Amino acid sequence: MRIVIAPDKFAGTLTAIEAARAVADGWRSADPDAETELVPLSDGGPGFVEVLHAALGGTLVSREVTGPLGTAVTARYLLDGETAYLESAQACGLHLVPPELRDPGRTTSRGVGELVAAAVADGARTVVIGLGGSVTNDGGAGMLAALGATPRAGLTGGAAPLAALSGPVDLEPARRAVAGVRLVAATDVDNPLLGEHGASAVFGPQKGADPEQVRRLDAALAAFAAATDPAGPDGGLRDVPGAGAAGGLGYGLLLLGGTVESGVARVLAAVGLAGLAAAADLVITGEGSFDSQSLRGKLPHGVARTAAAHGVPCLVLAGRVAVDRDEAAAAGVTGSYALIDSAGSVEAALARPAEELRALAADVARGWRARP
Incomplete structure (x- = not known):
């Protein structure tokens, strides 16, 4: 049996590579004759560069950039020919700021702009920026300032100072800095910049914002939008799906002439999942929480649809499963299994994620082999 093992990360516990190895080890312990192909994946958030490096090769380049609180952090991007892949989380990710210090009113995306500039200086003519896992909410203002x-002074201090912008923002120096470069925002978030479905309302609370601060953040982004891309009768870039990704970094990239593309589709194409699935007998994917959001274009959904297109069954192994069986089946998922059920508790699953995932994969393998 040929098995393609293509999980996302299990957020907070296992990287996609660690999850793929755990599933493979567990499955082979119950089915030693199985041939496993490990294809760790990412949707554009943390792990994006690591996954693409494993699939494409290329050169990893490290740079010291400005972190979300203004202190230096080390971030990497992947240079593959004239294409650079970077993930915004390496410069402004949640993991870079302790929970007690998170304040989306003052965290900046400046480091993302510094990474883009470094990639362009190294010869990149296409720069793909994976969006996700950010601790910022500045609409990409810091990124734009880093590019010129x-x-x-009004753009690098986070979201709060944007409310005081009194005149237009001059974007031309930043646009010149990336002239002739194709910018791609890789994300599967379709939120606009503003409003009840926008960056502040949907993602602000995850970054430490209370309801009153969410209101202030949205007003600050509205002022920033008015200073950078006044909406006409048909709306503006602020309304483009994905503009609200990564605290509005999607919007900042749109201001530079960038486009928004599916991070999942970009990664699946890069690793050649369609061809691998076509030659497999079974595809296994997974993530931390397999829930209703998973069926709205997230990575397991993309993997399952790819497998189904080739008539190959697809299993989901996840930390928790909160998807109706019929809904999952309609998306191409043959079966789904929860780590917290096999481990006995959330605490056990979190304490020993790799061991419990190996055990779950072994149990599933035994059941799969015993099918009539």
């Missing part, structure tokens, strides 16, 4: 937009 002015007034820099």
